[in-house]
Amino acid sequence: MKSEKRQSSRNKIAYLLIAILIIFLCPSAAHADDWNMWGHDSNHTSHSKEDIELPLELFWKTEVEGSMYSSPVASNGLVYVGSKDSYLHTFDAKTGEERYNYETFKYPLYATIASTPLVTDSSIFISSYDDRLYAYQNSGKLKWKCFAGRVTYSSPTIYNNTIYIGTGTGIYALGKDDGILTWEYETNGMIYSSPAVSEDGVYAASSEGFIYALNMSNGELIWKYTTLGKITSSPAIDQRAAYIGSFDKNIYALDIRTGDLKWKYETGGEIRSSPAISNDSIYIGSNDGYVYALEKDTSRLKWKYRTDDEIISSPALAGNYLFIASMDGNLYIFNAEDGKLEDKIEIEEGIKASLAITDNIVYLLSENSELYAFKSNTSKYHIQKPPEDYADADTNEKMPKIYIISGIMFVLLAAITVSTIKKKKVFPKKKKTDEKTDSNAKKETNEREIRIAHQPVRGSLPVKLEGSKDEVPLSNNYQKQLESLQNHKLLEGGTSETILNEAQIKISSANHDNAEKLLKIADELVEKENNLLTDIVTLQVKITGKDPSQYQKISHLLDSALHDLKEGLFEDSQLYLENAKKDFEEQKKKS
Incomplete structure (x- = not known):
């Protein structure tokens, strides 16, 4: 005994x-909380577990060649960022020194990297404008590449052994080791956002204003929700809800399993920013220049703060602080709970890209292609340079x-x-784990579409009861506004046409609240589309009669810009026009 x-x-x-x-x-086992993908984790919480301390000071900054659409990520002691020069750039996290370039295929229409890379212990995943998703070994050797259907802004997400990414035609799931397609789901409109993934499903949104929830195993639709605006924001999810912003100015919270609207909160501008979430709060920026902090369960406004320009970048949480950048060229740091401004760091240019935080360092990328690293000057993080040859090092210490x-x-x-x-053997035998039960038992329907609930709109026009004597004059007023926009509209097609058609339906049914909202959205879209169309036509006129062999690529770019504008892909159209202008200026210099 x-x-x-x-x-x-x-x-x-x-x-x-x-x-x-x-x-x-x-x-x-005690490794820093790496920010290795867009939104920090597969739930896209944008919430680092690190307890960062203030104040921050500039650690280093460096210039990245080529203009930027990508956001930085930090992992394995490196910072990664994609560029319009068709390279994935990597920098030493401690010094800012550039380390490697992973070159994408040199596509004639510029294989721009607009997505944010995904980094694992052994691989790097990145999509490009050549319609492909690439997987590299950390050494830089290409593991595989696959055609993924017009990949653009969407950034890859990993969950278990599967990569999820949005494309111009839908949502794809691919094996991380071989790139073999597991399933695909066709969507209405392009997926700009990065899919959020959990055991409950895959969540993404499209340019047509739809939010999708898919079965992660087979890609079948669980539910779909419709907003009144384009969506480029990426969803953040927890066990209860999916949170996302829309161009219709609203922040939405949808039940994670049913897609039912839990609440929505209207801001003063379009929302391109994506939310960051904590245990009890959601944080997001808006084009009205405000950063909003809301209670997750009720949408009660905890606090808001106005910056001096629109907010496109997404917020990040670390410790007790919320970090968010604005197009006014400043990085703002707030007490996450009460909204007290703790610090404001001036950057040379505006910031669209989202932030990354790891090892008590905040990384951000400005519009003038400068990559910044700010660290806590009271943190324990410091640079150590080990001897080149440890065997010959001084051993007196x-x-x-x-x-x-x-x-x-x-x-x-x-x-x-x-x-x-x-x-006696120290370790007991391993117990066999029970296989997971079939999840299909709890799935009641294959598809469900939930329309947005009608709510009163803040505005100058009063809401009239259906059947009142003022109803006809009010409908006539909205009809005149609609016809005026149709006459002012230069483009055949485009997102504005879809919105105007929807507005006509609302006017005909005397749904004045939503008619007014749709007309406001259409007014902004018509102006933007007209300006972009004018720029496309102006450049087309400039190359008319020029040598086709020299200007053929520019012509092709302009055709693509016009096609995408008609299809409602405004930002894609802008990019093609941008590339066409760049080629035109280069051709002028040669001649």
């Missing part, structure tokens, strides 16, 4: 020493205590373990 107690005591000591030894000898302690424990552990193994 005493022998058994002694044996049990040895077992407990062995377990304890093993645990302590792992903590001391395996730094990865005392050996760090961690190695002395680890060595002593290793000897003790070895002695106890050998003694224990002779008498």
